[in-house]
Amino acid sequence: MTAPLTTQESAGSHREDAPAGDASRVCRETRELLWAAVLQRDERAAARTVFAALDAGVTAEQVLLDVIAPVQTTVGEEWAAGRINVAQEHAATAIHERVIAAVALHSDAPDTHGDVRVAVACVDGEWHALPARILAEVLRARGFAVDFLGAQVPTPHLIGHLHQTGPDVVALSSSLPTRLPAAHAAITAVQAVGTPVVTGGAAFGTDGRYAGLLGADGWARDARDAPRAIGEAIDGGVRTPFHQPIDDLPHLADQEYTLISRSRPELVRTTMTGLEERVPAVRAYTAGQRERTSEDVAHIVDFLAASLYTDDRALFGGFLGWTGDILEARGVPAAVLLPGLELLSEELKDFPRALRHLAHGRATVAARPKAASGQQA
Template sequence: MTAVTTADPTDAYAGYLDHLADADEYAAIDMAIGLLDAGVPAERVLLDLVAPAQAEVGERWARNEWSVAQEHAATHISEQVVAAVTGHVNPRPTGGRVVVACMDGEWHALPPRLVAEVLRLRGWQVTFLGASVPAAHLVSYLHRYDVHAVALACALPMRLPYAHRMIEACRRSDVPVLVGGRGFGVDGRWARQLGVAWAPDAPSAAELISDERALLRVPPAWLAHLADDEYASLVRRRGELIDSAVADLRDGVPATRAYTAAQLDATVSDLGHILDFLAAAVYVDDASLFTEFVEWLSGILLTRGVPATAIARPFEHYAVAMRDFPRAERVLALGRAALPAADRRPAR
């Protein structure tokens, strides 16, 4: 067993990250169990050790320091650590049933898993449904059981339109809903836009679920702007816009003509993400959703050696295509302004 010389998870953090970097599952588990044996509460091990380490794993991938394979291996190890910690404590439920799930299309399951385990540690009978749960399947599950509340996670803002439909489906089943995750904004502003209770972290989620009046006290959604049909039109044109953007890149950026199949797939995926984030910004009528994504994407692509012109050109292309969509055109213009200065080009 890895020796634990501290009873503070924050002091063990560097060593735990080393275990993740070495893909040493056994050492990582031993460290977590050692902290429990030293008297550290299980909730602190989960939130002060596993959670921040997982955030750093994501940052290392974003900085191109770790490959996708390394990120996946580290995530798997942290999932095993979570299972070992909760199995070691083995809490027994004293409260009602709470269902925790990822939105349909969401595959970042570890953060909501941490929420589920904190709720379990606090006495709730928790059912964790995992990643990418289709709305119809979730509603069917809710109809089978007496559920106190359902907690839904969304890591990517581009999934907000689907999240809204899932939230409304749960409400039609008369089950209170709360949401969390970066997909709703760091301050929960897009949760408020959709008219749903939001918790910034696992302890806040536990407190909210314990206060039924607060859980139900949310303002109505404000989405009157959707009457202009811009969002629906963008979704309908998604495939056509991606195809035309790929053709434009091949014409204007010669290096893209030599892309491998994997590089081309990644390019198509990035072009789709630009449209999906743009559509989500139009859905919630908040350009900051798109500009924050543009800043993040620019950093990611530049660390991976993608030519600056290859980043800017799709924005130029989409700007021409968006001239019949005033709200989308405005959001896209703000996104283009958020590109690194050298990458900005006027629309043709």
């Protein structure tokens, strides 16, 4: 495989690239302008801002990774902090998607890696497609031939695409750890047809621990790191073809993950009933509040299942810590999580691993500075 291009070589533009110091300054200023534009839901202003940076000599890759990606991260942080709502978050994401498409059409990619075809896809059930889209455009800017398959690609459809097009490698993206079981199934299926898999995204951990756990052939820290991971995966071949998921995760033999996943609807119902009996304020909830609480309980069950799949209590504790941050940003004490966790522990009293994960989760919530002083419900 040909060595990856440098940032300057991958500009995909006839313009002379800006010196590093100037490019850093332009990117910083452009981030501020782009953030203001997306807050105002002004797509034209967002596009003008980005193209001005390109005209100033910033490369397409720099615009994608040093401007759009950080602003999108800010969008998520502002939503989590309760300073923007879901509609604003969706509007900002849509603007970024359209600006990325415009940047891609505006730039001419070199043909250095054209003999290497990469299929970029999101795991089945993963709707956060923007990171994968940015990856696809960065790879195109580096000269790879790319098939971008978009959000939530069912594994059978992915395998069908591989049979039709024969890519050299699959780049699999996921942001949510709850999609790790689906990612594992996709990794195993893709490897079974002889194609290596490189993974990326927040779901696989900041250090790629879950990529290794699930048997992927490579993991990329970010889009800039992807060409390295792709090259190594192609050179190394498929690491573990024709194996079963339980070969990677022998702890699944206890069936706790399977049984809890299958009983998810019943667990949510019984937990909601228990909350109404034990927490007086829940009985006075409106239909909307009841629905949101039920959704929260379902997310807790989903993350518990994912932590059981990986046998990593820290995954569950991390989710509860993040959820506590969001609740408190909206004026709700994180301690409201404790009754639901206690009820789930009672329901799952015959599941030793689940009990250990739930105990870790309760300890995580209880250790928060505001947990002891919050009101339940």
